[in-house]
Amino acid sequence: MGRVLAVANQKGGVGKTTTAINLASSIAAAEVDTLLIDCDPQSNTSSGLGLAKDPERVSVYHLLMGDATADQALQTTELEQLWLIPSHKNLIGANLELVDGDRREFRLRDAIAPLRERFQYIVLDCPPALDLLTLNALVAADSVLIPMQAEYFALEGVSELLDTIERIRAGLNPTLTIEGVVLTMFDDRTNLAQQVTAELSRYFGEKLCRTTIPRNVRLAEAPSHGKPALVYDVRSRGAESYIQLAKEILDRHIQFPGVSATQAVPDQQEKQVVNAPRWKRWMRERNKLITINLQDR
Ligand SMILES: Nc1ncnc2c1ncn2[C@@H]1O[C@H](COP(=O)(O)OP(=O)(O)OP(=O)(O)O)[C@@H](O)[C@H]1O
Numbered sequence: 001m002g003r004v005l006a007v008a009n010q011k012g013g014v015g016k017t018t019t020a021i022n023l024a025s026s027i028a029a030a031e032v033d034t035l036l037i038d039c040d041p042q043s044n045t046s047s048g049l050g051l052a053k054d055p056e057r058v059s060v061y062h063l064l065m066g067d068a069t070a071d072q073a074l075q076t077t078e079l080e081q082l083w084l085i086p087s088h089k090n091l092i093g094a095n096l097e098l099v100d101g102d103r104r105e106f107r108l109r110d111a112i113a114p115l116r117e118r119f120q121y122i123v124l125d126c127p128p129a130l131d132l133l134t135l136n137a138l139v140a141a142d143s144v145l146i147p148m149q150a151e152y153f154a155l156e157g158v159s160e161l162l163d164t165i166e167r168i169r170a171g172l173n174p175t176l177t178i179e180g181v182v183l184t185m186f187d188d189r190t191n192l193a194q195q196v197t198a199e200l201s202r203y204f205g206e207k208l209c210r211t212t213i214p215r216n217v218r219l220a221e222a223p224s225h226g227k228p229a230l231v232y233d234v235r236s237r238g239a240e241s242y243i244q245l246a247k248e249i250l251d252r253h254i255q256f257p258g259v260s261a262t263q264a265v266p267d268q269q270e271k272q273v274v275n276a277p278r279w280k281r282w283m284r285e286r287n288k289l290i291t292i293n294l295q296d297r
């Protein structure tokens, strides 16, 4: 069964979409079948992967309304093992249209249930609001990844999200966990970043991802070319950091052939065996210049 990971933070512009696109692409580049679902009416994930706007296209909106199956909404991408279910501007209306609908918080979960067999990872990009769309994503998800910037009041901003996650656990989705908190647009040269990181580390402990994502212009440029960073410029620090993040997250849940158990992480039962994932090989094929050091893979 595939794992569903929601990328959520109700604060705007913290790097949710950049994280969803580049994490999903990095997982797919490791030869893991991955689906990215754009749950945000802004449709940045869809356009960031080069999908032109098309009002006729089957989208998450149709899934939530029960007008299409998830299978019908699948789009292929430039990466062989990455698929996309795009968003639609009508999605903004779904919040209102679903208000009186039955199982309104479970629409996405129900719609993607048949795809859990087919994809090993399903990544959900959420809008910057704790609305019914984010609620649907959190109910559909096994875990939440929270992108955050290292700012003062970072914790205050995220407490509302943590409260929401608690409430969802108490009722709609008892098995929802926090995958991690990832620092985005990070500059470790500043005192502020170091202080905030220390505070977040005290608060989140192991949930604070070891990988941080630096501010990197390639990450900001790539979507305007309709490409994930590892296709746009695999040698960039941005692409490299998201590959590292994918590695950190995959290591928790997937047993790669050839990786010894000592390198593996605690909950062995949850691990699935997948076919040889090889970012290095993928990059060699893609780009002769390999600067990314993933020797231990
Ligand atoms: N690590 C980074 N380095 C440089 N620019 C970045 C980085 N991460 C994100 N950005 C840029 O910051 C802006 C906001 O990022 P992004 O769209 O990923 O945030 P978001 O949380 O999805 O926003 P929204 O809340 O509107 O959905 C974008 O212009 C993006 O290109």
Ligand SMILES: [Mg+2]
Pocket (backbone or CB within 6 Å): 016, 017, 018, 040, 044, 126, 127
């Ligand atoms: Mg976004």
